[in-house]
Amino acid sequence: MLSYRHSFHAGNFADVFKHTLLLQLLLALKRKDKPFCILDTHAGAGRYDLLYSKSAAKNREYGEGIGRLWSQPELGPELSEYRKQVQALNPNGELRYYPGSPLLTRGLLRPGDRLILTELHPSDYPLLKTVFSGDRQTAVHHADGYAALKAFLPPIERRGLVFIDPAFELRDEFERLIDAVQVIHRRWASGITALWYPILDRAPSLRFHRALRESAIPAVLCAELGLQSYDTPFGLHGCGMIIINPPWQFDERLKRLLPELRQRLQSSENGQIQLDWLTPAP
Ligand SMILES: C[S@@+](CC[C@H](N)C(=O)[O-])C[C@H]1O[C@@H](n2cnc3c(N)ncnc32)[C@H](O)[C@@H]1O
Numbered sequence: 001m002l003s004y005r006h007s008f009h010a011g012n013f014a015d016v017f018k019h020t021l022l023l024q025l026l027l028a029l030k031r032k033d034k035p036f037c038i039l040d041t042h043a044g045a046g047r048y049d050l051l052y053s054k055s056a057a058k059n060r061e062y063g064e065g066i067g068r069l070w071s072q073p074e075l076g077p078e079l080s081e082y083r084k085q086v087q088a089l090n091p092n093g094e095l096r097y098y099p100g101s102p103l104l105t106r107g108l109l110r111p112g113d114r115l116i117l118t119e120l121h122p123s124d125y126p127l128l129k130t131v132f133s134g135d136r137q138t139a140v141h142h143a144d145g146y147a148a149l150k151a152f153l154p155p156i157e158r159r160g161l162v163f164i165d166p167a168f169e170l171r172d173e174f175e176r177l178i179d180a181v182q183v184i185h186r187r188w189a190s191g192i193t194a195l196w197y198p199i200l201d202r203a204p205s206l207r208f209h210r211a212l213r214e215s216a217i218p219a220v221l222c223a224e225l226g227l228q229s230y231d232t233p234f235g236l237h238g239c240g241m242i243i244i245n246p247p248w249q250f251d252e253r254l255k256r257l258l259p260e261l262r263q264r265l266q267s268s269e270n271g272q273i274q275l276d277w278l279t280p281a282p
Pocket residue numbers: 002004005006041042043044045046099100101102118119120121124143144145146165166167
């Protein structure tokens with residue numbers, strides 16, 4: 001089943017959350033000169049036209065995400081960095097194009113760094129391929145992102161990040177994620193993993209946390225942003241990111257960033273944030 005298209009959701013609050021955290025992880029990797037490799041397993045189309053594509057125009061989800069931040073004054077350093085990356089795609093100052101995770105990541109690579117992208121959708125893969133055509137630092141594969149973990153890890157650089165951002169169309173996606181973190185841990189225990197998940201019903205995400213706590217994988221940090229009360233019946237109420245082996249003091253950075261995200265993005269009084277170590281660092 002591949003009916004999910006990210007173009008309907010590009011730039012929404014969940015993208016602001018996941019992409020701001022992703023950029024901070026990349027900036028942390030850049031603090032050392034040694035090259036790194038990023039594997040983005042569910043890459044999407046790479047770039048989205050918010051104004052002239054029917055899908056983005058349908059629900060205008062970006063209006064509750066990047067649209068809210070576009071002209072806000074005095075953003076904190078993390079949101080400022082994120083907005084700067086989106087502005088780079090829109091040099092005339094009008095918000096039209098939104099960079100997906102591949103393009104945001106590409107914007108931060110240095111000449112020796114590498115990016116590997118996998119995308120399974122038969123329509124999004126060619127779009128992604130076109131965005132990176134001729135780019136010698138980026139490899140684009142029409143492949144299953146979970147299979148990519150076995151194909152590409154560990155990377156020769158032995159430094160870097162696996163970014164997993166599934167579509168959550170499959171009922172067993174959380175179970176697949178638990179398997180995925182086990183595979184990554186076995187193959188590349190020192191790499192950073194960042195893994196996004198939605199919060200619709202609360203119960204599956206709490207079961208997911210429990211499974212991670214019981215996994216015996218060390219250094220699992222969990223950050224969540226909810227914009228509505230979790231017992232509201234329908235819709236995407238919030239989302240979370242699991243970060244395994246986060247960079248030093250990343251949790252301190254999130255302590256500052258999460259309240260700002262909630263304050264800038266929330267539309268009701270029911271916003272909530274959470275930051276927990278599910279398992280401690282060794
Ligand atoms: C949430 S979107 C990714 C958005 C992208 N990471 C970004 O931040 O811009 C999830 C993507 O995963 C793709 N997908 C679904 N199952 C997949 C699989 N098993 N392997 C790779 N890609 C998959 C979907 O087609 C969709 O484009």
